[in-house]
Amino acid sequence: MCRHIAVLGPHAPLAESLVDPPYSLVRQSWEPRRQRHGVVNADGFGVGWYAPGDPLPARYRRAGPVWADESFADIARVVRTRALLAAVRDATAAGADPEAAAAPFAGGPWLFSHNGALPGWPECAEALAGQVPAAALLRLAARNDSAFVWALVEQRLLGGAPMGRALAGAVATLARAVPDARLNLLLTDGAAIAATAWGDSLWYVSRGRRTAVASEPYDDDPGWTEVPDRTLLAADRSAVVLTPLTPRFPEAADAPAVVCKEPAS
Numbered sequence: 001m002c003r004h005i006a007v008l009g010p011h012a013p014l015a016e017s018l019v020d021p022p023y024s025l026v027r028q029s030w031e032p033r034r035q036r037h038g039v040v041n042a043d044g045f046g047v048g049w050y051a052p053g054d055p056l057p058a059r060y061r062r063a064g065p066v067w068a069d070e071s072f073a074d075i076a077r078v079v080r081t082r083a084l085l086a087a088v089r090d091a092t093a094a095g096a097d098p099e100a101a102a103a104p105f106a107g108g109p110w111l112f113s114h115n116g117a118l119p120g121w122p123e124c125a126e127a128l129a130g131q132v133p134a135a136a137l138l139r140l141a142a143r144n145d146s147a148f149v150w151a152l153v154e155q156r157l158l159g160g161a162p163m164g165r166a167l168a169g170a171v172a173t174l175a176r177a178v179p180d181a182r183l184n185l186l187l188t189d190g191a192a193i194a195a196t197a198w199g200d201s202l203w204y205v206s207r208g209r210r211t212a213v214a215s216e217p218y219d220d221d222p223g224w225t226e227v228p229d230r231t232l233l234a235a236d237r238s239a240v241v242l243t244p245l246t247p248r249f250p251e252a253a254d255a256p257a258v259v260c261k262e263p264a265s
Contacts, residue, residue, distance in 0.1 A: 003028040004087035004103060004113040004186050005218070006193045008237050009210030014047060015076040018086050021218035029066050029088040034201045034216040044089040044102030045069075048111040049081035050190040055109045057085075057190065061099040083190040085111040101142035105150040109189045110163075112153060114146035115215055116182030116199055118174065121145040127177050131155075149174065153187065163187050163194035164234045168245060171196050186213065195233040196245065202227040209237045 005025050007017045018025045029045065046061035062069055066088055087103035103113035118124050122143070129137060132151045140147045152173060156166035167185050174181050175198070182199030195202060195213050204213045205224045213235060217224040227233055232243045 002087050002089050002103070002113070002115045003032055003215040004085070004115050004184075005212060005214035006083075006085040006111075006113075006186050006188045006195070007210070007212045008083050008188070008191070008193060008235070009212075011052075011080045011082050013077060014049060014079050014081065014084060014086075015073075017084060017212065017218070018047065019073070019076050022220070023216070023218050025086055025088060025214075025218065026066050028216065028218075032216060044099060045072075045087065046099070046102040046104050047072075047076075047084060047086035048104040048106060049079060049084040051081065055190065057104075057106060057109070057111050059104060059106055059111075061102045061104075063099045063102065083188060085113060085186060085188050087113040087115070087186075101144045101147065103146060105141055105147060107150075107154045107157070110154070110157060111188050112150045113186045114149045115184035115186070118145040118149070118178050118181050120178065121148075124178050128152075128173070131173055149183070149185065153185065163189065163192060164232055164243075167194050167196050168232050171198055171245060184215065191236065193233070193235045195227075195235075197227040197229050197231045197233070198245065199229070202231075202233070204233065204235065204240055206235075206238075206240060211235050211237055211240065 003025060044063045045066040048057040048059040050057050060075055066072060085104045089102050104111040132155055136151050140151060152170040153166050156169050167187055171183050174183055183196060184198055184200045184202055185196045187194045193213050201216055203217050203224050203226050230245045232245050234241045
């Protein structure tokens with residue numbers, strides 16, 4: 001599993017959201033409070049942010065633990081942004097992709113993170129491969145389940161789907177093919193945030209013109225609200241909307257009939 005966070009608000013240093021809070025994402029890399037699967041998130045980390053006047057995000061990712069990266073501390077102190085998405089990673093399986101496997105994944109104006117797992121990976125890829133064009137499969141940033149989930153989401157975004165519908169459609173496809181999948185997805189374009197709670201914790205808080213959506217609260221502010229499981233969240237700087245994701249939500253019609261099962265040992 002992983003921990004991740006997306007923030008929209010006034011210009012502020014990355015550290016204000018990722019380092020300074022008492023239970024910040026950096027601290028969650030070794031001491032998460034609400035993580036249901038895994039213990040330490042030391043298999044990579046990343047942060048993406050938006051610079052003024054540029055619609056495409058910048059990213060800084062590394063394969064090791066965030067607490068060991070002195071360069072990140074400097075970047076977080078001086079880089080200011082109105083929108084960010086960051087994650088610390090607990091790998092679900094060994095791999096050879098180093099920082100390419102660390103979120104956020106990116107394409108066009110979007111930043112994406114997956115907190116969860118596809119049990120049975122990579123055998124599940126065979127059952128789901130038809131949902132992604134061959135060229136997109138060949139361009140996967142890494143050979144892990146999260147990169148594949150991003151390919152499913154990005155395909156829908158490039159087809160014109162709004163962010164929330166793109167996440168809901170991917171969750172419908174994956175949940176039908178992999179019934180015990182954990183699919184907490186987080187997506188931003190720098191102006192809005194979309195997320196799903198599906199198998200692990202998700203929280204949000206709005207303070208004035210600032211909205212944060214995270215795997216768990218980074219402080220003890222009573223304004224933090226937990227998102228119910230099986231829920232789609234859509235947020236901007238002024239509002240947060242929650243929509244239940246039920247087995248009958250419209251995107252389920254696009255889900256494949258095949259069910260991917262973990263191979264017998």
